[in-house]
Amino acid sequence: MENKILEMQLPMDGVWMPKAASVAVPSVDDPFWLIFWACVITFFLLMAPMVYFIARYKRKTPDQKAESQVDHSQVLEIAWSALPLVFFGVVFYMGFTGYLNLTVPPANAVEVRVTGQKWFWSLDYPQGFTLGGAGETFVMPENTPIKLVMSSKDVLHSFYVPNFRIKQDVIPGRYTTLWFQATEKGEYPIFCTEYCGKDHSMMLGKIKVVSQEEYQKWAQATADAQGGEPTADKGKVVYEKYCKACHTTDGTRLVGPSFKGLAGRQEELTGGTKVEVNKEYLVESIVNPMAKVVNGYPPAMPSFKDSLKTNDIDSVILYIESLK
Ligand code: CUA
Numbered sequence: 552m553e554n555k556i557l558e559m560q561l562p563m564d565g566v567w568m569p570k571a572a573s574v575a576v577p578s579v580d581d582p583f584w585l586i587f588w589a590c591v592i593t594f595f596l597l598m599a600p601m602v603y604f605i606a607r608y609k610r611k612t613p614d615q616k617a618e619s620q621v622d623h624s625q626v627l628e629i630a631w632s633a634l635p636l637v638f639f640g641v642v643f644y645m646g647f648t649g650y651l652n653l654t655v656p657p658a659n660a661v662e663v664r665v666t667g668q669k670w671f672w673s674l675d676y677p678q679g680f681t682l683g684g685a686g687e688t689f690v691m692p693e694n695t696p697i698k699l700v701m702s703s704k705d706v707l708h709s710f711y712v713p714n715f716r717i718k719q720d721v722i723p724g725r726y727t728t729l730w731f732q733a734t735e736k737g738e739y740p741i742f743c744t745e746y747c748g749k750d751h752s753m754m755l756g757k758i759k760v761v762s763q764e765e766y767q768k769w770a771q772a773t774a775d776a777q778g779g780e781p782t783a784d785k786g787k788v789v790y791e792k793y794c795k796a797c798h799t800t801d802g803t804r805l806v807g808p809s810f811k812g813l814a815g816r817q818e819e820l821t822g823g824t825k826v827e828v829n830k831e832y833l834v835e836s837i838v839n840p841m842a843k844v845v846n847g848y849p850p851a852m853p854s855f856k857d858s859l860k861t862n863d864i865d866s867v868i869l870y871i872e873s874l875k
Pocket of ligand 1: 709746752
């Protein structure tokens with residue numbers, strides 16, 4: 552299957568934890584390893600005496616009586632109360648400071664808007680351009696705090712970058728925040744970790760961390776490239792990222808009508824009225840899909856008003872018109 556999402560590398564390049572690539576990593580990994588090793592050590596501290604006691608105090612003869620034992624060990628009792636108290640105090644301290652590190656972004660953080668919708672992520676960059684779509688690569692500068700202000704257009708999603716150890720629900724009608732500061736150049740996958748429908752497992756993206764100079768250059772070039780004339784070729788790229796999950800180009804029926812031979816056709820809408828598929832109708836169906844739903848299809852399409860620029864919409868319409 553030629554699907555760039557499926558070609559994406561998974562982050563599990565270690566046995567336990569994916570490669571560490573952000574300043575948040577110690578806040579998550581340190582308490583994990585502390586608790587993990589405490590569990591391993593405690594397991595043997597409990598099991599070894601238990602096995603010894605089973606052998607040592609086994610009833611030797613059928614009529615052997617249990618002996619009364621009313622003394623106790625003050626030292627032992629203080630130890631098993633005080634040591635766990637100290638241990639849990641340390642765990643609480645690590646957990647709470649880690650939680651603050653993960654949730655409070657530095658004041659100078661660069662703000663990026665994140666939008667989740669079925670089934671892709673879009674990011675509004677501070678330079679004024681928007682990137683998004685299935686399997687999109689989002690370039691980010693290294694050693695720069697980035698604050699993500701996130702919301703969803705439809706259902707619950709969750710933004711998760713395992714290499715950065717950050718994860719947060721993305722909710723319709725509400726803003727949630729997350730921040731990271733990448734420490735290593737490289738490419739790191741973004742997952743959706745809240746089951747959000749048919750293509751939840753395909754709701755992937757990538758963060759590509761580059762040097763600050765490279766990032767500035769890339770942002771300038773991307774901002775420039777989003778201008779220019781709409782073309783069917785640009786439209787095909789937009790289609791691959793935004794439309795492909797629900798609309799085919801070969802006449803096969805998915806969630807929505809196929810784009811093949813769509814332009815110029817008469818469509819029957821729910822309620823029985825007919826409409827000609829012209830440019831106006833296509834624009835309306837992209838920005839306000841619920842206005843005219845084709846008979847026999849579910850009213851399932853979210854609005855692409857904010858995720859697609861006028862240029863993208865014009866391009867994708869040229870592409871649809873090219874599919875005879
Ligand atoms: Cu979005 Cu799962």
